[in-house]
Amino acid sequence: MFTGIVQGTAELVAVEEAQEFRTHVLALPAALREGLELGASVAHNGCCLTVTAIDGERVSFDLMRETLRLTNLGQLAVGDRVNVERAARFGDEIGGHAMSGHVIAMAELGEIDEAPNNRRLWFTLPQPYERFLFEKGYIGIDGISLTIGEVRGQRFCVNLIPETLARTTLGERVPGDRVNIEIDPQTQAIVETVERVLAARRSA
Template identity: 80%
Template sequence: MFTGIVQGIAEVVAIEEAEAFRTHVVRLPGALGEGLEIGASVAHNGVCLTVTEIEGERVSFDLMRETLRVTNLGELAVGDRVNVERAARFGDEIGGHAMSGHVIATAELVSLDEAPNNRRLWFELPESLGRFVFDKGYIGVDGASLTIGEARPATAEHAPRFCVDLIPETLARTVLADRVPGDRVNIEIDPQTQAIVETVERVMASRDA
């Protein structure tokens, strides 16, 4: 389990490609790599990955075909950076919201509004996910637990959209500061929200049957 509180940014220092498979190596200095062991879970842009090799600060992770298909990790190149969070431990403070590290889809950054002390980002979601997004709800964006500022339903011109407002601390600690329109981010829907919405839909459907 993860909390959505990004602990740092890691640089991709090597990539090994294979058919429908990729191993990437990131540098985890200091506290990010302290006590890390093979088999441990580390979220990269919100994707739960397993440590496969450790060589000093260089830590390897394998990306399977489904991970490459569903997330933005397959778009990474050497020198790119990712948000990193170590798996939560029993007794840790949950400063964000409970997250599984199972990214459901990507969303496109379609616009951003700059202000002196914050940034508002607007994302466009796949049509099927619009029903899970609402004002002041939780959402995971590249592994960061964020509150939805506003949600807009799909129209004839565009798919469902939502925005988040980022404070200076979030901009300083995450790769969201580097995102520009056209970039794709990993999305994890709040599991509780998803369960409630789908349960209500099933109940309503059974009543209409």
């Protein structure tokens, strides 16, 4: 489990390509390597990946074809940075919201509204998932736990404070970029349960 509170960013220092498969090597800061072991879970832009090798600061992760299809990780190149969060441990403070690290889709950044000391980003989510969008609901964007500010059909916005812009890669995003989306699991469960109940009643 993850909390959506990004602990830092890490640079992609090497990429090994294979057929429908990739290995990413990140230069993880010392604080993020503390106690790290093979098999540990680390979220990259909100996508849960498994540690496959550790060589000093260089830590490797494998990406299978489903990960490459559903997330923006396959678009990364050496020198790019990703948001990083280690898996939550029992007793950790949950400052964001519970997240699984399972990306459901990508959304495209369409518009940026600048204002003093904050920034509003407007994204477009693929149509099948717009039913999970609710004003003031939770959403995970590139691994960051955020609150939805407004919903207009498939479009929604989030408001970012300077701390979020400084600690994550969202401050570098420009229109046309695609971000990883994780829907709040509780919201998804409630919506899908209601849909099943209504469908059963209509068919009765």
